[in-house]
Amino acid sequence: MAVKIKIPTPLQKLTGNKAEFISEGGNIRELIENLEKEYPGLKERLYDKEGKLRRFINIYVNEEDVRFLQRDATPLKDGDEVSIIPAIAGGGK
Amino acid sequence: MKLTDEQIERYSRQIILPDVGGKGQEKLLKGSVLIIGAGGLGSPAALYLACAGVGKIGIVDSDKVELNNLQRQILHSTDDVGRPKSESAKERLNNINGDVEVVPYHTRITSKNILDIIKGYDIIVDGSDNFPTRYLVNDACVISKKPLSHGGIFRFDGQAITILPGESACYRCLFHEPPPPGLVPSCQEAGILGAVAGIIGVIQANEALKYILGIGELLTGSLLVFNALDSSFRKVKVPMNPDCPVCGKNPAITELIDYEEFCQVRPRPAVDGSDR
Numbered sequence: 001m002a003v004k005i006k007i008p009t010p011l012q013k014l015t016g017n018k019a020e021f022i023s024e025g026g027n028i029r030e031l032i033e034n035l036e037k038e039y040p041g042l043k044e045r046l047y048d049k050e051g052k053l054r055r056f057i058n059i060y061v062n063e064e065d066v067r068f069l070q071r072d073a074t075p076l077k078d079g080d081e082v083s084i085i086p087a088i089a090g091g092g093k
Numbered sequence: 094m095k096l097t098d099e100q101i102e103r104y105s106r107q108i109i110l111p112d113v114g115g116k117g118q119e120k121l122l123k124g125s126v127l128i129i130g131a132g133g134l135g136s137p138a139a140l141y142l143a144c145a146g147v148g149k150i151g152i153v154d155s156d157k158v159e160l161n162n163l164q165r166q167i168l169h170s171t172d173d174v175g176r177p178k179s180e181s182a183k184e185r186l187n188n189i190n191g192d193v194e195v196v197p198y199h200t201r202i203t204s205k206n207i208l209d210i211i212k213g214y215d216i217i218v219d220g221s222d223n224f225p226t227r228y229l230v231n232d233a234c235v236i237s238k239k240p241l242s243h244g245g246i247f248r249f250d251g252q253a254i255t256i257l258p259g260e261s262a263c264y265r266c267l268f269h270e271p272p273p274p275g276l277v278p279s280c281q282e283a284g285i286l287g288a289v290a291g292i293i294g295v296i297q298a299n300e301a302l303k304y305i306l307g308i309g310e311l312l313t314g315s316l317l318v319f320n321a322l323d324s325s326f327r328k329v330k331v332p333m334n335p336d337c338p339v340c341g342k343n344p345a346i347t348e349l350i351d352y353e354e355f356c357q358v359r360p361r362p363a364v365d366g367s368d369r
């Protein structure tokens with residue numbers, strides 16, 4: 001499945017400053033594994049040591065948070081847009 | 094409350110809005126907003142709220158104005174460098190609009206004082222700059238059932254969400270817990286364009302105005318995500334999480350937490366946002 005993935009600013013260092021590109025995967029976990037091959041280091045930013053998605057970074061398929069779908073087993077179909085959205089705390093102080 | 098001739102003139106451009114009118118203006122003049130942080134987000138928010146005639150605006154900030162703040166913190170001027178931000182904010186807002194009672198709090202917000210401070214306000218605008226304060230503000234607002242407009246920025250990214258405790262998702266429904274120190278960059282280390290903070294801060298002001306006026310749809314149940322580089326706004330859904338540690342079915346958090354301070358003391362070496 002070809003999906004569009006959106007990378008947030010804090011992770012773009014790992015993707016060669018790319019904010020958006022097309023990748024492949026039948027579900028979220030496969031997609032992340034594929035991304036990890038291309039952009040090593042990305043996976044450990046998303047998963048903790050126990051292999052669970054971190055609690056201050058969310059993954060969305062289109063507008064839906066995968067925590068409320070099937071987490072990393074959430075299936076993907078052609079044309080889906082997957083966004084990674086981390087908590088950000090800045091206030092311009 | 095009866096509007097004076099001067100008030101009718103001052104607020105005429107918003108009074109003529111069908112959704113506002115004289116009644117709405119009276120609501121604004123009776124309304125109150127607490128702004129946490131008189132920085133990049135709090136500055137534009139405070140200015141628009143004061144201009145609109147929100148009757149009482151509280152400003153919480155423990156810092157003093159520094160020269161490097163002025164690039165984005167549009168409440169303060171060159172002459173204010175060295176003054177407490179809360180005082181500088183009060184003077185500026187009073188100069189703009191004498192209808193507004195400005196209450197400065199030159200203090201750090203903590204688990205000890207937050208419930209007392211937020212108590213006297215209709216809605217809270219969080220313009221703080223660090224995770225411990227953001228989670229503290231969220232939890233305090235949920236526990237006190239106080240509406241909250243949350244806004245955050247990081248470089249060219251911005252986020253905003255409005256929280257009506259008990260009715261819509263809270264910040265912990267969205268992000269369960271703060272990242273451990275060092276894992277996600279925050280605070281001073283990131284760099285910011287003033288205009289990016291302005292966009293999110295003004296969205297927060299607009300949420301507070303809509304809340305007081307009781308018009309439109311609040312930014313509840315979804316997170317607004319802004320990117321300044323491609324000028325895109327999008328929304329993702331944020332359902333209430335039954336497992337939320339503060340507003341869920343069996344909340345684990347029943348007392349406020351002061352998380353360890355994440356920011357390292359300045360000056361720190363140039364830190365790239367994504368480095369561990």
Ligand SMILES: [Zn+2]
Nearest residue numbers: 263266337340
């Ligand atoms: Zn919650």
